[in-house]
Amino acid sequence: MFRMYPPCVYGLHNTLVERYKLESTREMSSVEALAMFLWTVGGPESVTQVKNRFKRSKETIHRKFKHVLGCLNQLPADIIKPRDPQFPTVHERLQDSRFSPHFNGCIGAIDGTHVRVVVPAEDIANHVGRYGYPTQNVMAVCDFDMRFTSIVAGWTGSAHDTRIFKDTLITYSENFPHPPPGRYYLVDSGYPNQTGYLAPYEGQKYHLLEFRRGIEEGRHPTGKKEIFNHAHSQLRNVIERSFGVLKMKWRILLHVPSYAIEMFYKCDKDENYMPENIEPTPSVGLPDLRQGVNTANLDVVRESIANGLIGR
Template identity: 50%
Template sequence: MHESKQSGETWIREILDGHESRCMINFRMSKMVFTSLLRVLETRYNLQTSKNISSSEMLGIFLYILGTGAKVSQCRERFQRSGSTISQNFAIVLEKVSRMATDLIAPEDPFFSSIPEQIRNDSRYMPHFKDCIGAIDGTHIAAILPPNEQIPYIGRKCIPTQNVMAVCDFNMCFTFVMAGWEGSAHDTRIFLDAIRDPKYKFPHPPNGKYYLVDSGYPKMKGYLRPYRGQRYHLPDFRRGRLVSGKEEIFNHSHSSLRSVIERTFCVLKEKWAILRDMPSYSFEKQTMIVVATMTIHNFIRKHVGRNDADFMEYEDINWAYENTIDLENTHG
């Protein structure tokens, strides 16, 4: 029964005409970004108003589910729509955002012709890391699967997960993602598949350039690992003795710079509650949702810069050093 006098369309309009904080709470972005995203989806990816529901309400339903983790039953009440209408329109917008991912999850400069400003303007990294173009790591997202399909997805987290490999630049934007691998799959296996199979269109480092990776990745040209057998993670340096020796000094700088991928994962998981409590969609749709959140993450970052509160919390490159949390927790 839908008895509220406030329709979903009316509520969306109230949010967009109201205080900025309401849009951030419900849709995880500013009013300006919501409007810009809607316009891009309409003009470039053919999101269309139907006779029964506007494109703005469709996007509102989609972002509300991603950002708050709301279930269909909660959305029925919030938007005064049937469960089937909620599900159908969520799927429509998910398909449009999945198409947008191809354009948005990619290097800003495919030739990597300039030094990232975060390196160029920091004497800790310049000139030693001037040819670094980003960082690579994996993270786990809980997966909802039938009991008879769970075993391959149960890894070190002891629950079913999908293992997601991502590459990011130093502006905290994702430039490549490979989602949907079983939680038991080793990061190296996923990495090698990504860089070797042309169908994934991995953004390979040009000659002389490289990505930062941790010590679990294979030693390969274009992928710079830390020294093994030495302290590496930033909390270890904070708790222990002063940095000493060229290998520890290198590891400290490497870890500090590579923390951008950890911080980017933190922003992603904090902003999109659905990643912390995935609904029981098909696994294919769960994988699409992960990529969709990364796509909108990039859209927000590129349109708002440093004015989004979630990014502001984690954008300081010293964040990982100043916080004593175990960075391994960001992998889960």
């Protein structure tokens, strides 16, 4: 019903009460207010449906929804960030024989997603992109545990990924989880191949669906560029899966007719919220930088990885 297990709901509630001033009133407890909010964004449910379910007036629903949203608005700064900004370990995913040791310097993936919005008539043209309806382009960074470590929302749906990326590195330079020397994020061809950000080869097959269709027809990846793109796509797919899980859990992100885009920041709270007794995915230490990494030129890194993959 609330798309979260009870221990996680109560843990989130206690955090909001203790740190972000979620309060009970004479008319409604803080637990009910949070439950009503989660039920609304998970559906998504209309105000009328919430009224029928919780037996509350529309005025109370609006007021409590806004109160919980205000508390959650303070939460992302504390949870949407890397566990360790130095990324001293190699994630278990990268230890697979298909990727190790070639991608040992990888720390996550970056991509954008479109969230449907309703805007004033005079702003529709700027928000309509390739989907044909108004959206906002949201850029996010995630690690291989599918945890978001950075989110930038607010750009119109017509904005290109490269523009958003470059502006983010400047505007949010102090808060953005920049990769340390010798590490990099995986990005698609919509982003530049530059220090800290490894893109695939252009003009080559890339998307997993293309590879799957080819394999089904007996055409396996050939040549170092295609083999590299296949491995790159398999790893970078973590960000696409993260977006998919997020939108299917908090379905208000699939259709947002009555709520602000800032909802995006709040709706992934339980994806990053982990009770203290849950251990992160195992990883191993990385004592030295991966041999061949050149932090001044990711083209060299890409060539090195591609040569290593084809020479297996």
